[in-house]
Amino acid sequence: MKLYVYGTGCxxxxxxxxxxxxxxxxxxxxxxxxxxxxxxxxxxxxxxLAKCDYDLVxxxxxxxxxxxxRCAALGIDPDKLLFLxxxxxxxxxxxxxxxxxxxxxxxxxxxxxxSQRLIRRPDWLGEERLPPxxxxxxxxxxxxxxxxxxxLDSVPGAAAELGVFRGGFARCINxxxxxxxxxxxxxxxxxxxxxxxxxxxxxxxxxxxxxxERVLCALPHPDRAVIRQGFFPDSAAGLExxxxxxxxxxxxxxxxxxxxxxxxxxxxxxGYLLLHDWQNPKLPGVxxxxxxxxxxxxxxSAVPVCDVNGTLIICG
Numbered sequence: 001m002k003l004y005v006y007g008t009g010c011x012x013x014x015x016x017x018x019x020x021x022x023x024x025x026x027x028x029x030x031x032x033x034x035x036x037x038x039x040x041x042x043x044x045x046x047x048x049l050a051k052c053d054y055d056l057v058x059x060x061x062x063x064x065x066x067x068x069x070r071c072a073a074l075g076i077d078p079d080k081l082l083f084l085x086x087x088x089x090x091x092x093x094x095x096x097x098x099x100x101x102x103x104x105x106x107x108x109x110x111x112x113x114x115s116q117r118l119i120r121r122p123d124w125l126g127e128e129r130l131p132p133x134x135x136x137x138x139x140x141x142x143x144x145x146x147x148x149x150x151x152l153d154s155v156p157g158a159a160a161e162l163g164v165f166r167g168g169f170a171r172c173i174n175x176x177x178x179x180x181x182x183x184x185x186x187x188x189x190x191x192x193x194x195x196x197x198x199x200x201x202x203x204x205x206x207x208x209x210x211x212x213e214r215v216l217c218a219l220p221h222p223d224r225a226v227i228r229q230g231f232f233p234d235s236a237a238g239l240e241x242x243x244x245x246x247x248x249x250x251x252x253x254x255x256x257x258x259x260x261x262x263x264x265x266x267x268x269x270x271g272y273l274l275l276h277d278w279q280n281p282k283l284p285g286v287x288x289x290x291x292x293x294x295x296x297x298x299x300x301s302a303v304p305v306c307d308v309n310g311t312l313i314i315c316g
Contacts, residue, residue, distance in 0.1 A: 001024070001055045001056070002026045002052070002053055002054050002055045002056075003024055003025055003026055003054075003055060003056050003057075003058070004025070004026055004027055004028070004029055004049060004052070004054050004056070004057045004058070005020075005025050005027075005028050005029065005057075005058050005060060006028075006029040006031075006046075006049075006057055006058065006059040006060060006061060006067060007028070007029070007030075007059065007060035007061040008028050008030050008038045008043060008206065008209055009060070009061065009166070009206050009209070010165075010203070010206045010207070011060030011061060011062070011084065011085065011206075012028060012038070012060040012202065012206060013200065013201075013202030013203045013204075013205060013206030013207075014060075014200075014202060014203065014206075014282075015058065015060050015084070015202070016039060016200075016201070016202035017200030017201065017202040017203055018200075020058075022039045022040065022041060022201075022202070025039075025041050026041070026052075026054070027041055027042045027043065027044050027049075027052075028041055028042070028043045028044070029043070029044055029045070029046055029049050029057070030043045030044070030045065031045075031046060031061070031063075031067070031070070033045035033046075033047070038205060038209075039201060039202060039205050046070055046071065046074055046076070047074060049074075049076065050071075050074040050075055050076050054080060055080065056080055056082060057071075057076065057080055057081050057082070058082045058084060059081060059082065059083045059084060059085075060084050060085070061085065062085045062133075062136055062137050063133055063136070064083050064085060064086050064136070065136075066133070067083075068081070068083070097109050122143075125143070125146065125147075129146065129175055129176060130142055130146065130172055130175060130176070131171070131175075134168065134171065134172050137168060138307050138308045138309075140305065140306060140307040140308070141169075141276075141305065141307035141308065141309075141311060142169075142172050144305050144307065144311070144313070145169075145172055145173065145176065145274070146172075146176055148245065148272050148274075148313070149173075149176040149177055149245065151270070152177070152244045152245060152270070152271070152272075154270070155244040155268050155269070155270040155271050155316075156242060156244065156268050157180075157241070157242035157243045157244035157245075157267075157268040157271060158180055158181040158182065158183055158241050158242070158243055158244065159173050159177050159180045159181070159182045159183070159243065159244060159245040159246070160182065160183040160184075160185065160243050160245070160246045160247070160263070161173060161182070161183075161184055161185065161186075161246070161247040161248075161249065162185040162186070162232055162246070162247070162248050162249065162250055162255075162259045162263070163185070163186060163247075163248065163249035163250035163251065163255070163259075163276075164184045164185070164186040164188070164210070164215055165186070165207065165210055165249075166209075166210050166214060166215065166218070167184075167214065167215035167216075167218040167219065168218070169247055169249065170182065170184055170215060170218070170219065170225075170247075171218045171219055171220065173245065173247065174219045174220055174221050174222075174224060174225065175220050175221075177244075177245065178220070178221045178224065179224075180224065180244065180245075181224055181225075181226060182219075182224055182225045182226070183225075183226050183228055183239070183241070184212075184215065184225055184226065184227050184228065185228045185232050185235050185236065186210070186212075186215075186228075186229065187229065187230060187231050187235075188210055188211055188212045188215075188227075188229050189208065189210075190204065190207045190208035190210075191204060191207055191251075191252065192231055192255075195252050195253075195254050195255060196252065199252075212227045212229055215227075232250070232255060232258055232259060232262070233258050233259075233261075233262050236262060241266065242266055242267075242268050243263060243266055243267055243268060243271060243273075244268050244270075244271040244272075245271060245272055245273075245274075246263045246267065246271075246272070246273040246274065247273075247274045247276065248260070248263065248273060248274065248275050248276065249274075249276035249277065251277060251283050251285070251286065252283070252285045252286075253284075253285030253286070253288045253289045253292075254285075254289070256275070256285060256286045256289035256290070257289035257292055257293060259289075260273075260275075260289060260290065260293045261293065264293075264300070264314070267314075267316035268316050269316050270316060271315075271316035272313055272314065272315060272316065273313070273314040273316070274311050274312075274313055274314075275290060275302075275311065275312040275313075275314060276309060276311050277309045277310065277311075278290065278304070278310050278311060278312035279304065279309065279310020279311075279312075280309040280310055283309075290312070300314045300315075301314065301315045302314045302315065303315070
């Protein structure tokens with residue numbers, strides 16, 4: 001069987017670590033066409049895939065609509081595509097509103113368009129400020145972020161993310177807080193191999209494919225971003241700052257613990273620290289890090305969020 005996997009990120013890594021031996025994969029497909037290899041298998045472009053003989057293409061990315069449209073344009077057989085994250089889509093299934101607008105008027109149709117989704121969009125949010133691909137990834141997480149950012153007007157301090165990966169969540173922070181400095185802490189080279197020892201090969205390999213330049217290109221206001229590259233907390237050396245919002249998303253116990261130790265004392269009153277993966281059973285080190293911190297320093301004031309990976313909001 002000629003089996004291809006579309007994606008070289010966390011979804012692909014999880015697929016390989018959980019159910020699909022990498023030896024069964026003919027090649028991985030990368031939408032940016034960077035080439036190279038992933039877990040010892042070649043990485044090809046969608047254009048190259050279209051010329052190949054394939055039995056099945058497993059799409060691990062959450063950008064389902066975009067990938068489906070691109071594959072259709074390339075003539076890739078839709079019956080040979082398996083979308084693993086098709087259930088996450090919250091975007092509009094209607095392809096065109098031209099006929100409805102001609103009959104009902106554009107203002108009326110605009111009021112209809114944003115009211116109903118798989119998850120209903122709250123009216124109080126007003127005009128959409130986040131890109132559709134951010135909503136498809138984890139609607140509850142990014143909309144919770146938006147609600148929190150609306151409460152920060154009188155809270156002093158910068159924003160920060162520890163564990164940036166490819167910049168998807170940083171892009172949302174940057175869009176919602178365009179007037180605040182956004183500090184981005186990451187090695188931009190993957191995990192510390194000593195700390196990641198024992199983690200799945202696919203999980204570790206997926207996190208190598210990132211770069212600071214790639215993240216900056218994803219931000220709507222890159223001029224507000226400050227890259228702090230290196231392993232934490234060394235990457236924070238010399239920084240004197242208070243923070244109104246912090247995203248802590250480093251997956252592993254020691255890094256999560258160090259992040260809590262460094263950021264919580266610097267969190268402004270009224271600010272928030274978002275501890276991602278706190279409820280994720282695949283990443284138990286995150287919860288262990290908070291348990292360790294609370295044993296040493298006392299309970300935090302926090303609210304759990306029912307998003308995909310169980311974020312915990314710690315209040316300043």
